[in-house]
Amino acid sequence: MNVLKQVAAVSLMNLRSVPQRWSTSLVIVVGIAGVVGVLTAILAMGEGFRATLGAAGKEDQAIVLRSGATSELTSGLGREAVDLIARSAGVARGADGQPIASAEILVIADLPKRGTGTLANAPIRGVQPKAFELRPEVEIVEGRAFEPGPRELIVGRGAASQFEGLEVGARLAFRDADWTVVGIFSAGGGAHESELWGDAETVMSAYRRGGFQSVTVQLEDAAAFEPFQAALADDPRLNVEAQTLRDYYAAQSRQMSMLINVLGYAIGYIMAIGALFGALNTMYAAVSTRAREIATLRALGFGGGAIVASVLLEALLLAVIGGLLGGSLAWLLFNGYTVSTLGANFSQVAFDFRVTGDLLVQGIAWALVIGFLGGLLPAWRAARQPVTTALRAL
């Protein structure tokens, strides 16, 4: 009990003197805020990318591509293959008795990006009517759905925010004729929001394609995937591979989120080392300006442990302030900020930075570790200082 009292008394005294030393204390706060802010912002990018691709990844739906193809863009399926796939075992049927399946074509259009005006790859997906039943999260938020026949498109929210001039009523000139944007849709924050959708046959005829690239099917349930996959593999007329949507999108996000994580942690560790030196500096300065004070306390009978604890407490408190500052800055500046990059289909995927609670907690944890390590040596030195020399100094 006595030790605790001592710690409390010395710590309070230390903290009261912090305002007098604010400029050195600032170093530890700013240093740690920098580390935590950068780390949180970079990881928030990876978090957002994963969330965007994960949102589309259901376990009871499967996507079928030509075997060997790694994405829809590199795949190709003929009309006969598409029919065989839709009528395979395990595919659920809708109220009309037809299989819930959508054969789709994915092409790319060069569109100017908002801001820079440079051309970037916008994915255009031609879908069959069942596509909306497969993805109930797709919702027209403005305008109306496209009609089969005329060259009409609906635009995902993400695509609308990344590309110039994708508003309802806009006319896009590509492939011989004008296309009209008739609606904007949301898709629960998923990857489809980065796409432009039209009718499969219309897109196919405009791009002079004779086939599809993928078939997405609703399975009766998640357990129906294995028989479905086996049925496709056994059919000698087919040369295709099925994956659940969850696996498909997880594979697509793996490389990018790994890259972001490696980058984030590598930069975070290097910056943390820099901040650690800053923290050591601050705490050594704090201890040395108070050398006489500490010696006096020791002479009065305060234990070495209490001194160590009080210096550490000060370091930790400043570190937490830094961590909170860095985390809040990352949240304020970046949370919800939309960017886009080249995804697996060689086209732009828009996603938001997501500063999650976990990331903020992790940031505080980093701050505490840096603060602890930065305070330990100076605290040790403070407690070990011979009382007599310290009192005589200055």
Place this chain on the structure above:
Amino acid sequence: MKYLHLVWAGLFRKKVRTVLTLLSVVVAFLLFGLLQSVNEAFSAGAEQARADRLITNSRYSIIEMLPISYLPQIESVPGVKEVSFASWFGGSYQDRPAQFAVFPVEPERYLRTAPEIELPPAQLERWRETRDGAVVGRSLAERYGWEIGERVTLVADIWPQRDGNNDWNFEIVGIYSSPESEQNEGALLFQWEYFDEARQFARGTVGWFIIQVEDPDLAENVAQTVDALFANSTNETKTQTEKAFAQGFARQFGDVGLIVTSILGAVFFTILVLTGNTMAQAVRERIPELAILKTLGFSDRAVLGLVVAEALALILLGGLLGLALAAGALGALSAALAGFGVQGISTSVVMTGVILMVALGLIVGLPPAVRAMRLRVVDALGAHQ
């Protein structure tokens, strides 16, 4: 320079503090060296690109193919010196998406539009004679330990063979090099004839044409003439300089430059606070000493110079150490980073780094230096305790 020892002594007056500050500066410039090198690698495609070379691809998007029959028409455009073509093969190597470019090309034709790469004539001869022969860049060959005569299998993702088989087998018959830059040595080239015969669909089409013009000044004209040739056809074209093409491509990945600049901004702000604080403290503690210097006859300006020199020395020392560390780290990681085109630290990164160091040194050193300069000897000496 005669005051060097004085600067040095001032700097290491408080060893622990100076060493700690120095180490933070080292870390900041280590990060600067690493990130700026990555940033440069991303825009390097554009810098390596030649002004006298044009790329013609489909107007609609990079994935649409163009008919090979366009070749003689493009060749007949005035100002065109050589034309070749290539396609994107993609594919996987050793169960991973290939981390290098794979292009089917016509050997001699392609080399004529790529004067920056060199292939020994005997190997070119052998390549022409070998249907499934492929040549690879030297740095790529080193990365995978490939040697001439070795067989390499790529698994197609876009281009299955006619029988539905995805395996494409190549015999490595040559290794080309590029004296200009290792970055040009990263591709596997194989015979277009083999590719076109063996692939399942889209026969007779190519991904893009590569046009070498007689004179860079003609590039703009040639580009317009070529695009006009195919306007209103079923396959309209878009012709641009290789540089514009490469820049557009790099931008698709997102604004790497902006991300790097933001991170470095945060890092340098931190360093500014840190070293600024150290310098202010160093001057504050030394007020009596500085006053004594003035008493001894050092001019105000000399004292100003001393303090600024101290700040500059601190940051230059740390910064150069940091850049040296970055160079070492990039060297050690070169194998892992080759896929991203990162190759060591360039002079321009070092130059930018030094400019930054001087700027930081001045920002950090000047305020306390001015304070030191304005000291009045009497006050300063009297202020001591």
